[in-house]
Amino acid sequence: MTDQLTVLLAGGGTGGHIFPNAAVLERLREADAGEPEKSRVTGHFILSRRPLDGQIADGLGVEWTSIVAEPFGLRPRVLWRFLSGFGEAKRQVRGVIARNGGNPGLRGAQPSALGRTVMVATGGFVSGPAVRAAKACSVPVALVNLDAVPGRANAWLAGQVDKVFSVYEHASLRGAERVGLPLRRTAVRGDVEPEQARCELSLLPDRRTLLVTAGSQGAVSINRAMMALCEHDAVRSALRERWQVMHLAGESMRDEVAKAYAAAGIEANVLAFCDTMGLAWRSADLAITRAGAGSVAEAWANRVPSVFLPYPYHKDEHQRLNAQPMVDTGGAVLLRDRVEPTANVSELAPLLGPMLTADDRLMEMRAALDRDPPGDGAQAVADWVLGQA
The missing domain is CATH 3.40.50.2000 (Glycogen Phosphorylase B;)
Structure with a gap:
């Protein structure tokens, strides 16, 4: 050199x-x-x-x-x-x-x-x-x-x-x-135990964690879908019993989303954004997220079973295609963002039910992500x- x-x-x-x-x-x-x-x-x-x-x-x-x-x-x-x-x-x-x-x-x-x-x-x-x-x-x-x-x-x-x-x-x-x-070291925190990661993010260390994210600006349709899910009896009950939520909602909707979780009695840490995403992924047992190339790569590298809701307005649907290889492994599920909250809940609720209540499903998805990591x-x-x- x-x-x-x-x-x-x-x-x-x-x-x-x-x-x-x-x-x-x-x-x-x-x-x-x-x-x-x-x-x-x-x-x-x-x-x-x-x-x-x-x-x-x-x-x-x-x-x-x-x-x-x-x-x-x-x-x-x-x-x-x-x-x-x-x-x-x-x-x-x-x-x-x-x-x-x-x-x-x-x-x-x-x-x-x-x-x-x-x-x-x-x-x-x-x-x-x-x-x-x-x-x-x-x-x-x-x-x-x-x-x-x-x-x-x-x-x-x-x-x-x-x-x-x-x-x-x-x-x-x-x-x-x-x-x-290409991912920075801070995006994949295998050196930290999930319980420690949760503590550093002001989460309860012994609760299962659902990460909801759509990038630094948040996503209005995902925020509204989660607020509507707070009113869905089965999902609300499952989240209250065993789970907590870390939700990156963006600045404009942070307070509104936090109030929805509080009203439903769901343990949640709602932030505008997070600059320690490696810890966020490490803390998560399940994620609901957009399917930008970086989000897909980080979810896969951290072995986090994910539900992808690609950005709905791209003509070439490249976010849907970004997620497909991870979906093909069996480690993720791909849904279409219907934008309207009721329509999104009608698809999300039946899918989330087994994931939130049956440990086997998430274990199988995580094992699938372990088999062929990028x-x-x-x-x-x-x-x-x-x-x-």
Whole structure:
């Protein structure tokens, strides 16, 4: 390895594009710590201008630059913003490459004598100009496809990069190496006993725990479905007898959801969000959740039997497809989010009844998740990066 390895981590707009890159950097730093006399890794995140991106990066304690990239769309105003921002975003990324020891010149230029620069891109609209700039500067690039349906950016970029990793198999991503979704160590807390995890989350240590989550913003339809289930006699009785709920409801509905559990006499800890999701998954015996690629990967890695309610408004239904491999193992169940609370309760209540009252069902589901766990995608990507140095 050369003295300096700069890793540009491109992906933004959502935490789902940022956290996998954080997991790759984490593994690179672990390798760096193991051989301090041989390596020195510097990571720099390339993000969108959305405020959430900067908040996440600051929380991770990483260096970052936001670029003017905009999502692609065919509506005139959206298309104009995409096209007008693309060239400037590329120039911004070339500036990042120059500042971090790379050569901002044209394709074919030699790497800086100071060390090597490598890029990892996790898709989305930030990755398009970032990858194009990197290739113009002869920077090796790996693309990590996270979702079951490749987005426009990934489909376009897959043939232009040096390496493609994919969490799912795709005929359109030929030659892609199949890996598990890159997860940070904090997302999988096998080092902590469930009882300890519950205590750290202000839960009762000896009660079965139902985790309800739909990401940092919550999900109105899932929140309302759970509030309606509080009024369903069988579900309410089962929850009151043996269970407690940890519900991540989002800021706008946190108080309303908490009042529903309290009125039903159900032990519950309702939060707007949780920044220690590894502990949340470790505490859980069962989860009700959306099916974003990160949520599916975390549920599977933590061996948590899950009921998936995919986001109902995606035309390509990629969240449904994200969940399908875990469902195929027998470790999860997939339902359609009917949006209207009564309709959701009519499907959830008969399903939850046996799960909440019969230990055998959850034991069988957890055993199914143990049989074929996903690999460490973060380590696979980090190994490729180190091989470029």
